[in-house]
Amino acid sequence: MRATSSVIVGREAEIGLLDEALAGVRRGAGRAVFLVGEAGIGKSRLAGECALRAYGLDVPVLRGRATSTGLVVPFRPLIEALSSRFRAAGAPDDPELVPYRPALAGLVPEWRAGAVAPGYAISLVELAEALLRLLAVLGREQGCVILLEDLHDSDTETIAVVEYVVDNLADLPVLLVGTLRPDPGPALDLALAAELRNTASLRELRPLDEAAVRDMVDAFLDAGPGEVPPAAHRYLSQRAGGSPYLVEVLLADMLDTRRLSRADGRWELDDSGEVAVPTGAVRSWARRLDRLDEPVRELVLIAATLGGRFSVGALRSVTGLDDRALFAHLRAASEAGIIAPDGAAHDHYTFRHVLTADALKASLPPAEQAALARRSASAIEESVGALSGEERQLVATLRLAAGENAVASRQFAQVGRQMLDAGASGSAAVLLERARGLAAEEERDEITVQLAIAQAESGRLDAASVLLDDLPPTPAGSQAAEDRAQAHTQVAWVATMAEQQKEARRHIRAARALFGAEPRPEQEAALVVVEGHLALLPEQRGAGEGRGPEGRSRPDGRELLKAAERSARGAALTAEQRGRPVVACQAWQLLALLSRERGFDEADACLVRMLAVAEKHRLAASRAEALVRLGTNAFMRTGEATQLETARAAAHELGSLVLLQTVDGLLGMQSVLGGRWDRARRIVEGSVEASARLQNLSAHRYLLLVDAVLAAHQGRTREQERALARFRRAGGEESMLVPLQRGLCQAVGALMAEDRERATAELDAALAWERENPSFFYLSGRYGLRPLLRILDAGADSHSSSSADSEAEGVYGDGGREAYQEALASPGGQLAWNRMFLGMADAVLRGRDGDVDGARRAVEETGRTAAVVFPQVWHLTLRLTAEAALRDSWGEPVTWLRTAEEYFHEAGVQPVAGACRAALRQAGVSVPQRRGGRELIPAELRSVGVTPREYEVFVLLAERPGNQQIAQRLFISPRTVEKHMASLMAKTGCVARSALCALSAERAEEQKGSGTTARVPPA
Template identity: 30%
Template sequence: MQWPGGTASFIGREAEMAALTRHAMAGDGGLTLLTGEAGSGKSRLLAELGDRAEAAGLRVLRGRAVPGSGAFRPLAEALVRAAPPALARDERLAPFRSVLAWMLPAWPAGAAPSAHLVDPALVLGEAILELLEVVRSGSRCLVLLDDLHWADEDTLAALQYIAPALGDVPVRIIGAARSDERRPDGLAHLLTRREASHIAVPRMERTELAVLARVCAGDVLSPDLESYLVDAAGGLPLLLEELIAHLLGTGALAGGPGGWRAVRDLAGTVPPGFAEIVHHKAALLAREHREVIVVAALLGQDIRWELLPAATATGRALVAASIRAGAESGLLTVDAAGTPRWRHALTREAVLTRLSAPERADLAATVVDRLDGAGAVEREPALLADLHARAGRPHRAAELLRRQAADHVRAGALAAAADILERAVVLAAGDTGLAVAVRVDHVRALTLTARIDDAVAGGDQELRRAPEPGRSDLAAALADACLAAERFDDAQRYLREIADPAGPRALCLAAQLTLGRGDPRTAAELADRAAAAAERTDQPDLLCASLEVVGRARRRSDPRRAGEALRSALRTAEEHGLAPRRIRALSELGVEDLFEAGDGAALRQAEALAVEAGMLGTALGLALQQTALAASTEGIVDAAARAQRCADRATRLRLDGMRGHALMWVARGRVFADRRDEAGAILDDALRLSVSPVHIHAARHQLAGLDAWLDDDTDGAVAGLGRAVGTLRGAPGANATPIWGEWALLATIADPADGRAREELRSSDVGVQVINRAAQQLADAVAAHHAGDADLAARFLADGRALLVRTPFHRALFESFLTTADGLVDPIATLNSALAWLATTDEVRMVRRCRVLLRRAGGAVPRPARDRGPVPVHLRARGVTGREFEVLGLVAEGLDNPGIAQRLHLSRRTVETHVGRLLAKTGERSRGTLSHWLAPRPD
């Protein structure tokens, strides 16, 4: 595809324009950053690129950042015109409707954003990626974002998240930023990203500026005039254009046969700097118009024309006339839609330099009082806070910044909220009560963005001088921060600072601390007391939090009471509209599905709600729980594929602990997929990332044991699984993993007379997990068979198998264990049954192990190629192969052997052999009764 008018170029910017064109038209997506000094022409390049791209048929979205405009401003401006509210009905955007409504105000609001978000800017990143896919409608898309040096950190964090994901999406984001201003941390990080390309716009050479000057003037320039213009511009084309326009507009130049020449000494009559040009333009305005323009500059980079009548105490007509005068003077521009803008960001800054510091403070006080009186504080807390600060009223500014930060937290812009509160902390100094309240908010915002060290450093300093009641609030916030990072000793220290240790807040935090330290019994008692106190004092949020701890703490010891507590938390959350607490309760209730091998409906519902509310961290935790469920219902190898997707998302969300947990499942999959040489390094990564290494250590021992079993080493298997259980004994608060059942069953098979493993399983509370209960029954069957009690063994065997009906992987694994228990089960029928299910999975080593055991038992082992046919499980359990199933189907159709041979291109003798094997495997006496085996049957 070629650009229309491809021969056109920017004088002195041909190389930059060509580079931008290549990036915009590249086949892949990505992020490009354009940097240069103010006035170097970045915005002009972006505008021209956008026009050319639209003419070439690309979808172009444009946005820009402005100072102090709040979170996500450039992204919102780019997307708002391309994403009308009607687009919210698109099914692909269903999970992200509420998230996008934070940024696109016209969209229908959904669930309230959560107080448990990990980093909502990244949540928004996921939503933006999906929205861009919908908006582009199959074509290439170009997103142009100007003035990113003013972008908020949440916008930059979202771009950091989006950048690596654009490689496979035909969307190119091109952002421009000044190189001569202090860069936000997020922008500096973006410039170092491998996924981001960088194009620098340098100052122009003198020869290029001379050519540009002649083009701007439209004629030849005298040598003295050309030299003056080139020197005055200093390599910046914007200043050159402004200077020429100023000289032409003031009559300082005259044309003639030899081109333009100066009619007076320019050094004395024409300002050498851009600010002086702007001052001169402003001075030419009528006084009433100039006053409106100065107030407009004070109100920010956007022309807040709707606020100007109140801010200037004038009428709308005068404001409109002033904007028109500003545009005619060249200070402002008005686009096709009638929206006024500053001609350049430098223009607004230059207007403000006309005022001395006392003049600015006096004007700010006057303007903010007018806006306060007009009720603007509800709509514009950030603007009024800035004006109060300029006017020398820091405490009022701090209060408004608290309000603005609260809005940002509700909108998911946590990084922006933390930055706003950091400024509010400084402004609140001198008012002790306000300073503590601001610091509490700051600690909570930093905690939500996982900046625990910063939260503790600032909060701890404030705590030393904080009076009550703010002291207890701050101590609770600091304790909560330390619990989030599992810094239990620090959390304990802050808990001691809470004035009412018997209050629901202190009790709930103490319960969380005790559970984190591995004492679920005491944690449950504390949480019970916290719940009772929260109910008495009508604090529903604390009640839900306390009941959640009760549910988690009693999950193994008393699953009934745990379920009751979690269901009570769910009801309370629903009654009081506490969406995050409702999702948390559903998440914890979903663990019952995991323990009882349910259908996962509760987990899926909770995950969908978490995504809708923007709680991607919670949603990822729920996806990991579904991975654990899938391990028993779909197989370890298939579950590992799910886990890898979870690990990838955890990487994007920067959730190291969850990535470590996901990698544990990935490693398990590698062992069972016959790629065990990769498992060790994966577990090393998991251990480095995990906040709970006990699970990784246990998984490493478990995999060593199962690897030994798959290699026909029963003693090594028992030893490895025993070490895994030994690791878990020291973590009574850990989930009731099936490792216990695997170890107890295999240890009993290895030595039926040694009942220690079996009895430890029986006395443990890990029986809350159905697989462990099944293993208990099967181990008892092995022991009863060894003792010669065939009837008791048969009952235990039937009960154990019944418990495994919804966990086919563990059913196949345990059945393969049982075939090595001398005489308890028919090994051929049992292994055929296991292979019947395994043949539908990618469990390479399990299939291989069962085939070895089947061959050892004297059973016929079908060739692997034959196992790929769509044979029903009940027939596979009888050893029926894919080819035999084809023959059975044709027998049921009424074909005789010659007809079957002709249909399948086989010899008659081969067909006769297949029919004979079908009769033998099914126990039928004639081919006429074979057809009823085609009827569907339960597994």
């Protein structure tokens, strides 16, 4: 007989906490709650109660449980949780989730087909971010609950994902409830650390007191107060130790043996004779097994040997039963309250409680347990062809239970290697660690090498280093030495990507020592690629590194990069020939960066070669990386983003959130330079926090810089400083982005504030950094803005000096021509952004030399593209160049200043607009007052300086009224009307009043055709 009840007793505080958390998530305040307690203490019952209350509030619930079989199954509770929600409903179609579908396909089997490109493993952080976004979308209306039970049995990947989600719930409508035992391990560490960081609440469930046990028993028996004998309450309270599970088991045993029975409407306890009641769960379950039919008893014992959760297929293999008999026995065991179908998988069953399987196994003598485990392992191996990873782990666990440690070790090691190849490095490390502890002496070193790689790729570089360092010596050039050297190479690559230069170099030295004096070409190529990427890091590239141990001068940064390029080119060709396509792609990617100094055509050729290798060998990640870098080069060459958008589509198809964020940063910068502020802001807001959560540091820094550049180019100084402060906190000033920070952000921001001196200082600082640290960024001002400013400053100084030529020559050398020629001859000078500045510099120099026509053509040719692609900074260059044109009497400086003034006034950049007005006044040109209604004046009239009051007169001229009529309409004097008429004729070029009236009528007709009406501006 089963003794169960839906009533929960003794947990009022915990239920109150869950109710409070549910109310919070419905308001958008996310929370995590961990329920910790021994097996049987009631964690799952509380989680179930939380689910019921959520269902009652129409809050979506996702529920998953880790396996208690000891098998390592990556993401099992997460897969079960999502499947419980979406198996029937299908994939959510919310547009916000489109970038995250490939990552989510790793959790929901039904979404896998074609969702993730072959050859690419979704990273843990990408998966965690995708899950976070999915939960946020689900909870958008009413909130969302995700219940994850038995986290102590979870794989390391699940723990990592849960930690990420917990740390980022605060502003999302999501409640995460996790249950776990207080056993030392990653799950408990996670819960304790989250409580310490105030990102989660932790509640440890205590045993029930006597009063709670009494209430629980009365609820089970549906008995009123005093109906159950006090002796029965005392017995259950003492023997169960406050464990609700044991109360249930012992009460069921009392009912089955009729020690507690109901007669004449009351409950009676038979305590006569010797007390034969079990003293614990083991004896209780042993007695219950004795009452089952022999075939059912044997099936239940075999199922317990297979674990707390078992598949019908495995049970069929071991028992040899046909389906009819097998399911009949399973029904009998279910009716006895021992097992139940697993709701997460149609072909699996679970024991009603995790302790049940352990108790049943413990009821057998050790020899019988071992024999049953051995028999089960052999049956599964014989009946199944190629074992899956989960089946192989089950066989290993059974061999271990049978005392066959070496066999178990080999099985665990094989699954661990498979998981490592599949990218589940954390789970691989767990299995390889288990295999290493069981392995025979002669097999342990080989497993240790694989374990070191798994530890490194899962982010535990220190542990990987210790494992490799502790290996016994082996002869250089032997197979064992080559395997170890390969491991050192892989660990060095991970260390390089983590910018741990010292550790990376140490592993490279160890690899070279193990390969011996003459490593094979493909081995040398792999090492060279790692060393080449190391050469790009600031510490190794910096000048002034001192002298070597023998007193020889170390090569400077550029010599190191040239040597790295020569080595990388040989490594790329060797890797292609020797069948190492991943190394080849890494080498071509490195070469594409290093060869930029000679031109972007050569850089693109390297990337095209990388793309070809990636497509030939179906390397999806390398293919997407090549497309992104090609798109980046195209953006810098033309200012357009077409190829970047194509690259983003490839990154999305791949499912790489890290690469998507990299592309978004580039698209954000392209939007800033193009003056598309709203698009740039959307990109930054959509990716900057996610990149931080993903620990995608390079993309995060770049997005923060984009945010700062966005503010700088709009002339918003305070916003710029706030964004730069975030950039600095993220380590931006220790990164390769410093030249862009100083030149593209701070220098342009200074120009928007009309602080030419500070802008020049920032550009000089950027150049100084680049000279000390060879840079691969070309938009820092060195190849465009700085030469233009130097030329403008030289011209201004020569005009203001009493001995113009001699003093200007002394301060500026050749008047800025050398910097201009240097930039023009460099690959950076061919980029669209820099061509804009160099084109205007050319115009200024031609105008200074008296080539008026050449200067005019230079401005026209430059503006043909720049005005469309880079409108904001194009108008800034007009404002800067106009002063030189006024001094040297060339071009149309008044028109340029009026155009720039109009643009910056509308953009809200008042310092530049004010400077334009000041320059117009100095040129002797009347400057219109900035009165209300100016925005109603058509652009072509604003550009020639028509004022709001003049426009009032112009609008009325379409009706051809006389001056007296206009004066009456506008409440001004006829003399004032005459003054405005004269000004309008001069500004529009109309030589007669009739022509001005015709122009007014023409403009009125155009506005009427476009659906607008010419309105008189307010006074």
